[in-house]
Amino acid sequence: MSAQPALPTAAEEAALARAWSRRPGFWGALAAVDHKVIGRRYIATAFVFLLLGGLAALAMRWQLATPEARWLTPDLYNQLFTTHGTSMMFLFAVPVMEAMGVYLLPLMLGTRNIAFPRLNAFSYWIYLAGGLLLWGSLLIDMAPDVGWFAYVPLAGPQYGAGKRADIWAQMVTFTELAALAVAISIVATVFKQRAPGMALDRMPLFAWAMLVTAFAIILAMPAVMIGSTAMILDRLVGTHFYNPAEGGDVLLWQHLFWFFGHPEVYIIFLPAVGMISTMLPTFCRRPVFGYLPLVLALVGTGILAFGLWVHHMFTTGLPRLGESFFTASSMAIAVPSGLQIFCWLATLWRAEPRPGDLTRTPMLFIIGFFATFILGGMTGVMVAAVPLDTQLHDSYFVVAHFHYVLVGGAVFPLIGALYYWFPKFTGRRLSEARGRWVAGLLILGFNLTFFPMHWLGLAGMPRRVYTYPPEMGWAGVNLFVSASALLLAAGFLLLLVDVALSLRRGAPAGDNPWDAGTLEWATSSPPPPYNFAALPVVRTAAPLWDGNGPLPVATGLATDRREVLLTTVLAASPETREPSPEDSIWPFWAALATTALLIGSIFTPWAVVWGAIPTTAALVAWFWPKTAEEDR
Amino acid sequence: MQRRAVLDLSRLPEDAPSSGSLTWWGTLAFMLIEGTGFALAVAVYLYLGSLDPGWRQGAPPPAWGPGLGVTLLLLASLVPNLLLMRWARAGDLKRTRLGLLLMAGFGTAPLLLRIFEFAAFGVSWDDSAYGSAVWLLLGLHTTHILTDLVETYVLCFLFFTRHGDHPRRYGDVQDGALYWYFVVLTWLPIFGCLYGLPRL
Ligand code: HEM
Ligand SMILES: [Cu+2]
Numbered sequence: 159m160s161a162q163p164a165l166p167t168a169a170e171e172a173a174l175a176r177a178w179s180r181r182p183g184f185w186g187a188l189a190a191v192d193h194k195v196i197g198r199r200y201i202a203t204a205f206v207f208l209l210l211g212g213l214a215a216l217a218m219r220w221q222l223a224t225p226e227a228r229w230l231t232p233d234l235y236n237q238l239f240t241t242h243g244t245s246m247m248f249l250f251a252v253p254v255m256e257a258m259g260v261y262l263l264p265l266m267l268g269t270r271n272i273a274f275p276r277l278n279a280f281s282y283w284i285y286l287a288g289g290l291l292l293w294g295s296l297l298i299d300m301a302p303d304v305g306w307f308a309y310v311p312l313a314g315p316q317y318g319a320g321k322r323a324d325i326w327a328q329m330v331t332f333t334e335l336a337a338l339a340v341a342i343s344i345v346a347t348v349f350k351q352r353a354p355g356m357a358l359d360r361m362p363l364f365a366w367a368m369l370v371t372a373f374a375i376i377l378a379m380p381a382v383m384i385g386s387t388a389m390i391l392d393r394l395v396g397t398h399f400y401n402p403a404e405g406g407d408v409l410l411w412q413h414l415f416w417f418f419g420h421p422e423v424y425i426i427f428l429p430a431v432g433m434i435s436t437m438l439p440t441f442c443r444r445p446v447f448g449y450l451p452l453v454l455a456l457v458g459t460g461i462l463a464f465g466l467w468v469h470h471m472f473t474t475g476l477p478r479l480g481e482s483f484f485t486a487s488s489m490a491i492a493v494p495s496g497l498q499i500f501c502w503l504a505t506l507w508r509a510e511p512r513p514g515d516l517t518r519t520p521m522l523f524i525i526g527f528f529a530t531f532i533l534g535g536m537t538g539v540m541v542a543a544v545p546l547d548t549q550l551h552d553s554y555f556v557v558a559h560f561h562y563v564l565v566g567g568a569v570f571p572l573i574g575a576l577y578y579w580f581p582k583f584t585g586r587r588l589s590e591a592r593g594r595w596v597a598g599l600l601i602l603g604f605n606l607t608f609f610p611m612h613w614l615g616l617a618g619m620p621r622r623v624y625t626y627p628p629e630m631g632w633a634g635v636n637l638f639v640s641a642s643a644l645l646l647a648a649g650f651l652l653l654l655v656d657v658a659l660s661l662r663r664g665a666p667a668g669d670n671p672w673d674a675g676t677l678e679w680a681t682s683s684p685p686p687p688y689n690f691a692a693l694p695v696v697r698t699a700a701p702l703w704d705g706n707g708p709l710p711v712a713t714g715l716a717t718d719r720r721e722v723l724l725t726t727v728l729a730a731s732p733e734t735r736e737p738s739p740e741d742s743i744w745p746f747w748a749a750l751a752t753t754a755l756l757i758g759s760i761f762t763p764w765a766v767v768w769g770a771i772p773t774t775a776a777l778v779a780w781f782w783p784k785t786a787e788e789d790r
Numbered sequence: 791m792q793r794r795a796v797l798d799l800s801r802l803p804e805d806a807p808s809s810g811s812l813t814w815w816g817t818l819a820f821m822l823i824e825g826t827g828f829a830l831a832v833a834v835y836l837y838l839g840s841l842d843p844g845w846r847q848g849a850p851p852p853a854w855g856p857g858l859g860v861t862l863l864l865l866a867s868l869v870p871n872l873l874l875m876r877w878a879r880a881g882d883l884k885r886t887r888l889g890l891l892l893m894a895g896f897g898t899a900p901l902l903l904r905i906f907e908f909a910a911f912g913v914s915w916d917d918s919a920y921g922s923a924v925w926l927l928l929g930l931h932t933t934h935i936l937t938d939l940v941e942t943y944v945l946c947f948l949f950f951t952r953h954g955d956h957p958r959r960y961g962d963v964q965d966g967a968l969y970w971y972f973v974v975l976t977w978l979p980i981f982g983c984l985y986g987l988p989r990l
Contacts, residue, residue, distance in 0.1 A: 163798035164795060273812045273815075274816055345815065346815040350810070377822070377826055379823075381826075384830050384831060396915075396916035397916060397921075397926075398918055398922050399919060404847075404918045405844075405845035405918050406838065410837060410838065413837070669791055692793060695796055695797055708791075709792065709793050710793075710794055710795075710797075711795055711797070713799065714798045715799055715800075724810060724812065734804065734805065735799065735804050736812060774940060778944050782944075783953045783956075
């Protein structure tokens, strides 16, 4: 046996910092490829879009507070609900979940950077451009007004005059391109860059969740890209995909959209589930109950998610047998969800918390999630039944249902996760005292806002109406709903205040403020640019809870240049060392050229031809080896 | 955090076998995305065709000539592609250069024929949904060839510079060759669909 390998010296850590730091200044910032830098930007940007979407929602609720209000024009109302829904789904919910993965996965898995970090940087710029396109169009009164699923023929060439539907369709291209790029990075990182010894069955559940999510993205997003491309082609060059007069079909759009759109819900929900399964054990001070069933539930949900899309089309008159099948599968998806909830309850049941653990802010949000999500799931099983859906389709009942699922199922766990991981992101803790208020306001405000909408729907109020006559008898409840929305908004405002104050004055976090068991807590907060000077060696699913003294680590990766360790897919035994890409400005230029191409193509098909030239040039420059490092 | 070194990685190899590298996995994920895209485009064709058997609105079945030519060229290109894969794996600079030149040729030829193939369908994208679906499928696959071809050109050029002769670049060549298999393979069901179904 050779002698014990030595831990990295201070000089080696300084060299690592030099090798991995991003260059200073404006151009250095644009060229950064560190997953933590990109992840932070992604998360912050997604929250900005949440806020903007929230402002649009408030405007709508202000309008609906009283009958026959004239504050918003019908046209502006259409733009607002479309921009709100589109922004929430495409610019907030999916990106923020992926962004949490971008920041956290390499740390949780014990590696120095994400796989394909330049692709990851490219993804962020593309995403940002897509967001600016949507919100910029609202500023100039040109925002899409066709709803977040842009049904044809309303969004087709005949009824969707102007460029609004094209803007929607191209915004979809931007966000899906960005999402797919991150999905590729995530799959490769999870498969190949886990710390030595982190066999698949020792991987944190959040990583499992992100892996399943990434596959769902890879299989779902092409559908909407094909669909929206066909829509643009119909509008721009006169193809007939959706034109029944020439052999096309309008329901084709609905199939393509919902083949993506239903899994989309799980693309948002699965990461949230993974966050809960990762946070819960920390506060229960016990490993999660039923690791294997939880993994199976994640995978099962991911697969079932593709068998459900037709339940969005029950009212389109599909053949009876088909409808029964999709009702059955829509109800079947309640099984893995139920299984997960059972495992979490069992984890709570066996908890050995220290005083106060179970009432920490992240836990409050988990509890809020339980209550809210179960209700949303139940109304979901209700509308999965064809007769009921026929009645409730396009009513406020549906608005209530999907906000229960989306806000309860994804936003609450996400805010909990923000309280949980903020110390790692910034080195400072959010305030527990303010956190309780945030949780209280959000959970209460949410339920007061959205629960009465069930009743509005049953009372016949359709969704997507800019106003209603007083005789309908909906005024009182609408006023109540709008007032409660202010309470909800106050919760978000307080969250913002807490973040702003804690960034400067929050209590220092230390490496592992919650005494958690996963690897992201094995390095400093915020982590150094290289994440780990020596990679952790993993022997259990909660490496920091092993309790056998110091953390076992592996040394010997390069310290003077960027290098990552690749391990085998199943057992994560060390395989090779691979260079990790240097910073580069080219992903930024490539994204800019792609943006010009995509926005240009809203107006002329030739933009695709001319835009391809700078895009190709930027991509070649991106991959061309420029330094001696890149020749290795 | 207290640490204890238990493992020394410094003696691990630096260049992975191609099938273990990150790029290999990335290429696979890429194929999955594009494969899904193609499957959906074929599904669009089948779906619209099944709704209305008269959807071609009198357009004749496509002429065989150019399409068959493209298919044969693509199939023939599998041979130099296989050789290139082998030469790159062996790190043989001269032969890899030769292989890249060959593949640049074998990528360009079907692209030229493709121009005639579009015409062989005798239908424009704005004539009918049938025309739209045909152009979508052909267009997607042409983009597919085109992107791989640009990559081949760039790699070919690169291999005649000082950057060529490095283990990682040989890896890139192998990944590119892997991708070309995929380009050829995805064409076969599309070919069957575009040329077979109108004749049923
Ligand atoms: C935070 C507080 C929120 C409020 C007060 C709110 C309110 C509303 C309102 C008033 C509508 C329009 C209803 C109509 O006229 O048909 C709406 C639609 C919608 N919301 Fe929200 N919402 C909120 C958060 C969210 C979140 C977090 C998401 C997604 C993650 C979301 C997704 C949607 C979608 C997809 C639509 C449908 C848009 C359409 O009809 O095309 N909302 N919301
Ligand atoms: Cu659904």
